[in-house]
Amino acid sequence: MKVGIIGATGYGGLELIRLLHRHSGISSIDLFTSSDEGELFSHKYSYLMNIYDTPLHKIRIEHLAKLDVIFTSTPSGVTSRLLPPLIGKGPRIIDLSGDYRLSAQDYSEWYGKEPAPETSLRKSVYGLTEWNREAVKDAVMVANPGCYPTAVLLSLLPAVKNGLIDTDSLIIDAKSGVSGAGNKPNQMTHFSETNESLSIYKVNKHQHIPEIETGLAQFAEKTRPITFSTHLVPMTRGILAAAYAPLADGVSKKQLQECYQDTYSDETFVRVMPDGPKFSTNQVYGSNYCDLQLHVDPRTNRATIVSVIDNLVKGAAGQAIQNMNVQFGFKETEGLDLVPSYI
Numbered sequence: 001m002k003v004g005i006i007g008a009t010g011y012g013g014l015e016l017i018r019l020l021h022r023h024s025g026i027s028s029i030d031l032f033t034s035s036d037e038g039e040l041f042s043h044k045y046s047y048l049m050n051i052y053d054t055p056l057h058k059i060r061i062e063h064l065a066k067l068d069v070i071f072t073s074t075p076s077g078v079t080s081r082l083l084p085p086l087i088g089k090g091p092r093i094i095d096l097s098g099d100y101r102l103s104a105q106d107y108s109e110w111y112g113k114e115p116a117p118e119t120s121l122r123k124s125v126y127g128l129t130e131w132n133r134e135a136v137k138d139a140v141m142v143a144n145p146g147c148y149p150t151a152v153l154l155s156l157l158p159a160v161k162n163g164l165i166d167t168d169s170l171i172i173d174a175k176s177g178v179s180g181a182g183n184k185p186n187q188m189t190h191f192s193e194t195n196e197s198l199s200i201y202k203v204n205k206h207q208h209i210p211e212i213e214t215g216l217a218q219f220a221e222k223t224r225p226i227t228f229s230t231h232l233v234p235m236t237r238g239i240l241a242a243a244y245a246p247l248a249d250g251v252s253k254k255q256l257q258e259c260y261q262d263t264y265s266d267e268t269f270v271r272v273m274p275d276g277p278k279f280s281t282n283q284v285y286g287s288n289y290c291d292l293q294l295h296v297d298p299r300t301n302r303a304t305i306v307s308v309i310d311n312l313v314k315g316a317a318g319q320a321i322q323n324m325n326v327q328f329g330f331k332e333t334e335g336l337d338l339v340p341s342y343i
């Protein structure tokens, strides 16, 4: 298969390259840029010397149209303009940005930008693979989920769908490594701002709030608003999301645990962990796993449901390749059988 990556020079793009390199079904990977046309990729990133000594291509529709699959890993507001002439015209498209995940109204409200045209939005399928595999198979356009929504939806959907927790006032507290903000440092992500410091940001304003709410409504018919807070942690990769909710009447910890084990028993990439003294982002570092752990406090009858992912893998490039595997009939784990780099 001939693959193209737009936004190859960014963090999501680099991770796509790293993972696609070991995929058996790929014959070529064309890398596209909006700023460094003609430059050898291994000149820009010397760590790729003798691996990707290929030039960066200008983004041209005629070139893109000849490919089998296109990954777009660009800032929000780019693919809503770039992709409409290509959607449904040949290449399958997997967009890592937020442009095709929300309704036009939610997108305008939460991203503060012009949404994608309605006709192209209608063709997009939400790529939370474990929950939407059948739709992804035939999708010409996959909206790859955001990093936080991946962690939160995988951790909450079984309990919400099966009515095991009271979702009237769901609180989710999430923490991310700094690579989640991309490769352009700013006032918030600069080393001297993040080092030795923990911050909370976009309180009640995070653009992933409507994405999580839409996912809960789509896969579990839950429509109450959530409280979702995001934090920046002085580490490079990883997301830990903890959700807090009372158990529904009569539900036990054992039932909760069994529900999760049943839901994900056939899923390679979602691991339901036993209780243990430690649960951390480094147990999934560099891998496509989403690990879950469930706790119930008998004093408050409240469940604490925790998930960890690598934001650049399961939260971005890994899940995107998982979706490509589903679309093209590859084994879902192809290119993704990565042992976490724990240390």
Ligand SMILES: NC(=O)C1=CN([C@@H]2O[C@H](COP(=O)(O)OP(=O)(O)OC[C@H]3O[C@@H](n4cnc5c(N)ncnc54)[C@H](OP(=O)(O)O)[C@@H]3O)[C@@H](O)[C@H]2O)C=CC1
Pocket: 006, 007, 008, 009, 010, 011, 012, 013, 032, 033, 034, 035, 036, 073, 074, 075, 076, 078, 096, 097, 098, 145, 146, 147, 179, 180, 181, 182, 183, 184, 311, 312, 315, 316
């Ligand atoms: N980082 C993460 O953990 C996750 C990111 N995402 C989303 O994925 C997308 C990419 O994120 P990330 O890789 O971190 O971002 P980066 O900022 O690291 O990279 C984005 C890349 O997009 C390219 N680009 C910028 N402007 C344009 C443009 N106008 N047209 C075409 N290409 C452009 C740039 O490359 P060049 O200058 O060479 O064109 C740049 O390297 C974002 O939408 C992000 O929100 C989703 C999940 C997780």
Ligand SMILES: CC(=O)N[C@@H](CCC(=O)OP(=O)(O)O)C(=O)O
Pocket: 076, 096, 097, 098, 145, 146, 147, 176, 177, 178, 179, 180, 181, 207, 208, 230, 232
């Ligand atoms: C740490 C950090 O800053 N993370 C980013 C994740 C952004 C992202 O992935 O954006 P879209 O899914 O909307 O494209 C944030 O919280 O905004």
